[in-house]
Amino acid sequence: KAGVTQTPRYLIKTRGQQVTLSCSPISGHRSVSWYQQTPGQGLQFLFEYFSETQRNKGNFPGRFSGRQFSNSRSEMNVSTLELGDSALYLCASSLGTSGRGHEQYFGPGTRLTVT
């Protein structure tokens, strides 16, 4: 079974620009979560989508947005980039259904550098 894929793997942008990152979940998984990770910081939760609806949202400004398509693929967008947005952006997929907790499987991440 193919794992979670993220594109692009590396990205360099200039302050003020916007960026779109893409994530393809494991086949059959309906939940996609996005995280930001910076050096020395833990995983900072951005948002989670389940069946094309945002189910949870972290404490990030409105410049960070996302969406999920009917095939469960997800994109996240960051507008008006700031230097502090430089980070590893991770996507994770899970079954996301009710009942027992379901583990999340992570992609390799997109390394975003803002100059």
Place this chain on the structure above:
Amino acid sequence: EDQVTQSPEALRLQEGESSSLNCSYTVSGLRGLFWYRQDPGKGPEFLFTLYSAGEEKEKERLKATLTKKESFLHITAPKPEDSATYLCAVQAGDSNYQLIWGAGTKLIIKP
């Protein structure tokens, strides 16, 4: 408030020196506790899921256990390739499926 705390922040061991990492949690109604391993610059790799107190899971040199308040990740006779950051996450019953993450324990195994 739901909370997950990992200790220690960092741990240095000699190759072959067994030890344990701790993940303590305060949540309403545990749905699942998850352990991950993360290498620098990579996405976390799933290790174990534990659902109820008394449950244990093993994989190679790793063994995860769960009580009503905490989980331990025991590492037996570690090797340098076990060096990584180990993350713990919890899904609570009232969390709308969102995971609550600990800050991780950075494990360094010296040859």
